[in-house]
Amino acid sequence: MTRCWLRLADDDPWGLDNLPYGAVRTTDGRQVAAARIGEQVLDLTALGGFDAVFAAGTLDAFLAAGPRVWREVRAALTAMLTDGAQRTRVEPLLLPLAQVSPVLPFTVADYVDFYASEHHATNVGRIFRPDGAALTPNWKHLPIGYHGRSGTVVVSGTDVVRPAGQARDPDGTVRFGPSRRLDIEAEVAFVVGTPSPPNRPVPVRAFTEHVFGLALLNDWSARDIQAWEYVPLGPFLGKSFATSLAAWITPLEALSAAWVAPPPRDPAPLPYLDDSDRPYGLDLTLTVELNGTVISRPPFAAMYWTPAQMLAHMTVNGAHLRTGDLYASGTVSGPEQGQRGCLLELTWAGSEPVRLADGSHRSFLQDGDEVVLTATAPGPHGPIALGEVRGRISSSRS
C-alpha cells in the first residue's frame, strides 16, 4: 500500500483509496473545486493544471471531460499525495475540512428518481394498497422512475423547511397547511459526466463511460401531500421542496472492490436491460441516523435494479444525457425491519413509532429533527466512506 505523506491511518475511510470530489467555499469567500483526503480538502482550483477543468470552482468541466481525464486526475492526485517531493508544493493547498463550507458541486441538469428496491416497493404497496398486489404489474419488467425538480437539489447541511400543501384527512376533508407526515428517503444518486447524443440509447455496458460517480441523497417526502396529489401523474409537490445531496461525489474508480451481483431477477429482463455480463450491483451499507440514533442500516446490494439498468432504461426512448444529469435509486430498503430506508416503512405508516436514544418516539419528522445519512463501501484495503447527507427540519413559514 502506497503511503500518503499526510500519514493517515491505514484504515482511514477517507484515505487514498477514496479521494472524492466536491466544491467548497473557503474562509476568504472563494468557491473552489476540491478533493477530500482525511480531514482536509485539497484546493483543486488553486492547484491548476488538468486543462483548467477546475478553474470555475465547480466540477462541471471535470465531469464533462470524460473517463480519460477522470483517470488521469485521480492518478495525478494519488501521485502528488504519495510523492514526498511534491509535498512542499501541494501541502499549502490543503485546507482543514472544518474551515470550509460545502456547496452544491455541479450544475444539476435533469434529476430522475427511481424506485428500484423490491423491499421498499413491496412495503409501500402493502401500506397503500393493502387489498391489492404489493407490486404493480410493471415493477419487475422495468425500473420505474420519474423526473424530479433539479432546481431544489441542495447540498448536505442545508436546512429543510417543512413544506405546506394540500392533504386529505381520513374523513375526506381537504386541508391546507404544513405537512404532518414529513419523511426521509435514504437513496444513492448517480452523477452523469459524459453526455450522449439524442436518439442513441446508452447500453448497460456503457455505464462507466457516462457515469462519473455516486453520492448519498435524501429524497425528503411529505407523505400527506404526496398521497393526495400523486394519482394519476405521480409525485410532485410532496417531493419538489428539497432534495439533499452529499457534498462529496465518490468516483466509480474508488468503488472497484464494491461491485456485487444483484439479486436474481424473475422474469429475466428484456435484452436492453440485460446486465449479466458482469456484476453491476454495489455493496454499499447505508446508515440512517435521526437525532443521533441509528434507526436503519439499508443495504444497497439488495437493490433489484442496478444503476446501469436505470441508465439504459432512462435513455432507451432516445432521451440523451447531459453532463450533470443526476439519477437516484429510490429508497434503499433491505429485507429486514432494521434495513428500511424511510419512516413510512420503519413505522409502518406511523403505526409503530421508532424509539430514539432520548426516549422520545417518532412516526414522522418533527421540527428541529436532524437526519444524517452515511455509508461505507468495501475498498481495496478496508472500508471507504461516502459523504454524509445531513439536514435539519425547520418550521414551515406559511
Add this chain to the structure above:
Amino acid sequence: MTRCWLRLADDDPWGLDNLPYGAVRTTDGRQVAAARIGEQVLDLTALGGFDAVFAAGTLDAFLAAGPRVWREVRAALTAMLTDGAQRTRVEPLLLPLAQVSPVLPFTVADYVDFYASEHHATNVGRIFRPDGAALTPNWKHLPIGYHGRSGTVVVSGTDVVRPAGQARDPDGTVRFGPSRRLDIEAEVAFVVGTPSPPNRPVPVRAFTEHVFGLALLNDWSARDIQAWEYVPLGPFLGKSFATSLAAWITPLEALSAAWVAPPPRDPAPLPYLDDSDRPYGLDLTLTVELNGTVISRPPFAAMYWTPAQMLAHMTVNGAHLRTGDLYASGTVSGPEQGQRGCLLELTWAGSEPVRLADGSHRSFLQDGDEVVLTATAPGPHGPIALGEVRGRISSSRS
C-alpha cells in the same frame, strides 16, 4: 394606431402589437437574439444597448432582467419601428425570417407539465378508466402536474424520432419496440423570467412579475409506453423523448386584450389558488394541423385552471423559481369533439380514426407525418399570432 415604417398591413398578426422574442442562427453562422416583426426578424444582439441583455445570443439574461426591462425593451423596439428617423440605423439589422434558423431561445431550467383542462382530463379518464369516475378525487382541488425532462425540450422544426420502449399488449405480453401509439398534445407553455427565493411561495397575483410570456408546446406522447409505465409514479419515457417548443415567445404585454375569466369552479379553490381578483384566463384559439389538414381547434379559454394558479401551486410547498423554468398547461381540449387537443381523444383511443384531406385516416401518428400547432389571440387592433410548433416524425432507429 401608430404605423411601422415597414408598412405592414393593419391586420398583420405579426405587427407591432405582437413583437415576440426568440433566437436564431443567421446565414453566416452567428446565433443572435431576435424580435419578430412581420416576415422579418430584428437582430437584437447586433442592435446592442439594453444593458447588453442580448449579447449572448439567447434570451437568458433578458428573461432574468425582470418586468421593468421587459417593458423598456418593448417600448424601445416599438419606438424604433415607428420612428422614421431611426429607420436608417435599424433597417440593416432586419433579416428575412426565411433566411434564419430558429434555435431554442433560452436555457430551460425545470420543466413542469400540468393537466389543467377538465375536458381533456374527463375524456382521458373515460378512455382509461371506463368503469370509474372520469376525474380523480383531487382534480378539482389542485392543478395536477409533474416534472418533465428539460434536456429534451427542442425548438419547433426539429424532427422527432419515434421512441422505442416497453409496452404491454392486450393479451398481457410485454414487448419492446417502436411506439405504435405516438400522439401529440397541443399545449400552451409559460416561461419564467424573474426567479423567486426558496421557501417563499409565489402568490397568484404575482404572476406577471415572474412570468415573461408564453409559447405553444407539443408534448409528444407515446401512449403505449405511457400506459404501461405510469402507475404509480407518473409518465416518464412515454414523454421524455422530445417536447417541442415554439421558436417565438409571446410576451404577456402583447396579450393585454386576451385576458378572460376562467370557467366557474366548484368547489371554490383554496385561498392560495383564489384567482378571483381579475381575469386570469387567456382567450387563445389553437389550431392543430396534421399533414396540412386541420383536425382540431382547441380553445384555451376553456381551461379550468389558470396559469397563475399553476404558478402558485407549483411554489406553495416552498419550491423556488429559476429563470428559464418552463411550465405547460397540459393538453388543451374544449367541450366539442373538434376541440380536442390530442389524437387519443380525437380518435377515442384509436377507435374513431380522423380523416385527412388526402383521404387517408389516422389513429395515431405514422412515420413522415408532420404536425403543426398554431394559435391566435385577440390583440388591441385584431388577432395576433403565436409562433407555430412544427414537428415531423422520423422512423425509430432501434
